Amino acid sequence: MAVWTFGGRLGLRGRLGGCRLLCPRFQSFGPQGGEDGDRPQPSSKAAKVLKIYTKTGDKGLSSTFTGERRPKDDQVFEALGTTDELSSAIGFAMELITEKGHTFAEELRKIQCTLQDVGSALATPRSSAREAHLKHTAFQEEPILELEQWIDKYSSQLPPLTAFILPVGIERRSGGKSSSALHFCRAVCRRAERRVVPLVQMGETDANVAKFLNRLSDYLFTVARYAAMKEGSQEKIYKKRDV
Numbered sequence: 001m002a003v004w005t006f007g008g009r010l011g012l013r014g015r016l017g018g019c020r021l022l023c024p025r026f027q028s029f030g031p032q033g034g035e036d037g038d039r040p041q042p043s044s045k046a047a048k049v050l051k052i053y054t055k056t057g058d059k060g061l062s063s064t065f066t067g068e069r070r071p072k073d074d075q076v077f078e079a080l081g082t083t084d085e086l087s088s089a090i091g092f093a094m095e096l097i098t099e100k101g102h103t104f105a106e107e108l109r110k111i112q113c114t115l116q117d118v119g120s121a122l123a124t125p126r127s128s129a130r131e132a133h134l135k136h137t138a139f140q141e142e143p144i145l146e147l148e149q150w151i152d153k154y155s156s157q158l159p160p161l162t163a164f165i166l167p168v169g170i171e172r173r174s175g176g177k178s179s180s181a182l183h184f185c186r187a188v189c190r191r192a193e194r195r196v197v198p199l200v201q202m203g204e205t206d207a208n209v210a211k212f213l214n215r216l217s218d219y220l221f222t223v224a225r226y227a228a229m230k231e232g233s234q235e236k237i238y239k240k241r242d243v
Contacts, residue, residue: 062077064124064125065123065133066124066125066129066130066133067128068125068128075195075199076122076123076199079196082192083118083192083195083196084119085192086115087116089188090112090115093178094109096178097182100178100227102178102230104154104223104226107150111219114143117137117139117143118139118212118213121205122209124205125199125204126203126205127204144208144211144215147212147215147216148215150222151215151219154222154226155222157226159229165225176231178224179227179231179233182220182223182227183220185220186221186224193210193217196210197210
């Protein structure tokens with residue numbers, strides 16, 4: 001059965017999927033929830049191939065880390081799905097950023113790992129969570145403070161804002177793709193924040209999750225400007241239309 005759990009989405013029999021490859025510091029959990037730590041080792045018996053599809057969601061329900069079955073359009077899964085979309089958007093942006101040799105690519109990789117922690121917290125609604133669940137999925141303040149440090153670092157190197165910036169292609173034939181991709185990530189991040197805020201207000205998830213997404217959108221805006229500056233691209237500025 002596929003469920004959402006600590007560090008990402010679990011596949012059949014509780015084995016952690018792709019996020020383990022991205023963030024090796026995460027540990028997988030076995031069927032009873034105990035720490036596994038290492039990859040499954042081959043036994044004397046023939047290894048059973050685990051299928052990616054489980055068919056358990058065919059009726060429109062999915063499981064949280066607490067084992068609760070909820071409709072797939074539940075607010076919890078809306079928040080989880082948007083956070084997953086954000087991580088995918090950042091992954092796409094990283095392809096462009098790496099090509100340009102930007103030094104903040106490693107920060108984005110670290111942010112993707114932190115978004116896995118965000119997903120773990122969201123997948124553990126407090127209304128059905130036990131103390132052991134909350135202990136494994138608690139979201140701390142440190143990632144928020146780290147984002148603020150990064151924002152301050154890049155902001156100090158940027159010219160002051162004097163007008164609204166348009167999140168579109170830059171006026172240069174071969175430049176500006178990194179900045180545009182990061183502005184798109186920022187917009188997805190804002191939507192993720194909007195999905196999370198109701199869960200915080202209902203007491204279903206930690207307020208630090210919403211704070212992190214709020215700071216992350218500011219970070220993405222800042223590095224979008226920074227990328228444009230480093231690539232020698234001119235930002236497009238909003239101009240009011242003449243009536």
